[in-house]
Amino acid sequence: EGQGRRLLIGPVNSPRDLIENRQLEAREYFQHVHHDELDATVVYPGPPFRLAKSPWAIRRRPPLIGEHNREVYREELGLKPEEIDALAGAGVI
Helix, strand or coil: CCCCCCCCCCCCCHHHHHHHHHHHHCCCCEEEECCCCCEEEECCCCCCCCCCCCCCCCCCCCCCCCHHHHHHHHHHCCCCHHHHHHHHHCCCC
């Protein structure tokens, strides 16, 4: 009926519906990633598609808040260490 009326229709799933979905489980969709900082394993959604020649995978946890700030300040913005320290001391960063 929805297609006949040109409507987009699909299931509305709760998080539990997804995590317990047998098809997603059979496809090994969910990825388990260990977080040392949490001393726990967190379940993440997996690949939206699968390619034989270039498989998709989560290789590490996502960065923590601010984890790469100094790297970005130095390499992307070209700030010197003393400039970064001065900005941090002034509460700017």
